[in-house]
Amino acid sequence: MSQFLLVLVSGVASGAVYGLMGLGLVIIYRATDVVNFAMASLATLGLYVAVSLHDRGVATVLGILAAVAITVAAGLLVRETVIRPLGQGQLFSALVVTMGVSLVLESLAGSIWGDQPKAFPNLVDGTVRWSGAAVPVQSLVTIAVAAVAMGLVGYLFARTTLGSAMRAVAESADTARIVGLGAQRIARLSWALGLGLAALAACLYAPRSGLVPTALVAPLFRAFAGIFLGGLTSMYGAVIGGLTIGVLDNLAANYVSASFRDTFVFSFTVLVLLIRPQGMFGTRTFQRV
């Protein structure tokens, strides 16, 4: 039982990270039609800045705030310089551009900070005893921080004027412009929010993985699986999809095979998509020919 609890908590913590990243991806995708493959590399830049500050004696929390700020700033710079000039609706061009940006940023990070793995500090050290299991406090903090961030995003979109405007732009940028909403401003805000969430997720993930220029490729991959499982257009779907991936991944590793954990998780995802191509919470769209 204690082992099950440990595996479950760890899975929820990993899933919370994938969910946050997925949420960021969905927010950006819905607002600007861009599947942002550069998100992980941008967040990695933020992580390196946080580690550099930590090495100079800056508190971890301030380092995390700096990571979020750097990621958002770098992301907006990328959007304004290489994504926005492509124009609206250039899904595949934007996809390729973000992939290219991702590779460039990985090389840049390697050149500046080196390729040797670096340790990223925990927000909180230690464990708590729970039903005989020593549960890492970092895992509980990860779950709590992710839950608060997701709650705030939910509040923003459901209860605020800004959130309503972002949803309107997501539904139809042209219509939103006609009724006087600044689509570009909303798009920038969406990128900032999405990247901020990704940076936060990265800071929660990095203490476990260590930091190399490609450290966030694996969670980004799982976040994508989560959003396809949950539904590419659904924010709830991204969160629940990510959590499902994290928990299933750990349960599969413990009860099926530590080697076939990905196989199990992605087989499940494929199965769900075969039955429900739009994902668990996505909406099916039809195009008139």
Place this chain on the structure above:
Amino acid sequence: MFRTTKRFRRTLGTLAVVAAVSLTANACADQDSSGSAGSATEIHIGAWLPLTGATASYGVPEKAGADAYFKMINESGGINGRKVKWTVKDNAADPQQTVQIARELVGQDKVVAIVNANGTSQAEAAFPFVLTQSKVPVLNEVGGSESWYDPPRAGLFGTQTLYEDQAAAVAAWAVQDGAKKILVVHSDPAAFVNVAEQVGPVAKKVDPSVEVDRLPVKYQTTDYTPVISKVKAAKTQAVILILTSPEAAAFLKEAKLQGLDLPTYAYAPVAAESTVSLAKDAAEGLKAVQLVKAPSDPDPAVAEFRTAMAKYEPGQDAGFLALWGWSNAKVFAQIAKTIKGDVTSQAISAAYAKASSVDPGVSPVMKFSASDHLGTRSVQRVEVKNGVWTSVGDFYTPPARG
């Protein structure tokens, strides 16, 4: 008039094609030489190394270590009065790029040997051109497999104890420490599986009553919670890690969190500074094997390395990987020193085949012969003590496998 011009053009075109083909053939024939000639003032050698990309963390320090050695001996007059010129090109760990680099090094730079390059598949991609066609030796490559040396191939000589022998060495160590039940935790790609499979037979050779199980783990796993649960359930007495350094660090951290306190052993890729920096105090007591002595070792040969690194490569860590590069450069220099006359590709290959005892000090004594192109099967046992990798005893040769 029109027909004549057309025929003239066709003839001209045919001639151009014939000329191009002959030029290409000549160029190829030029490259199909028997290695490059030596110079009276310089020994020009080359290497491909991953200086960017995913494995740059290996290539950069490896280059720094060898650079430090070559700078040191050049400052003291070189090898028999010849300065060493070591041309390194970045292959980003890409086999296709390696082939292009090999053509540049051999065809344009006219290097007499490839020394201290990095990568198994990368080197294999370049072998047909470098070894077979150009007859330029490939020496002291970091990487390699059993098939490289059995049977021996002309011009291919190695200094790195095979991963399989490293696994054999840790297996013997765990059994000698009294473990009767051993669990090998390994990544699941075939390269790791093959190494992990060597543990069982050698452990049983040392003590037939030993039980060995394997636990494959998905490559690049970061969440080791379920894995540690499985290790606990296995009720083992010792764990052997055949993982990458970050994976091993993740294993150790999770083991500490879950209160798993077992003697843990690992092969050389885990015995890296990054394992200690990532796992911190969870790495304390980790035992592993290495190709070289610990960089902190008080041995004079290692002290010389530290001094040279501080002098010639001040921005680089004087760690294990730099020491690999240093050791490979030193082995090459010691063997090249035995050459009387021109240092050509053929002369270097012949000198290696006759190098029956080369002692670089920082790594095991290398013994080459015409029938044995792999210099050593020995390893250095190391252990993390007070957060630092520390040598344990002298070099150790594991029991024969198979």
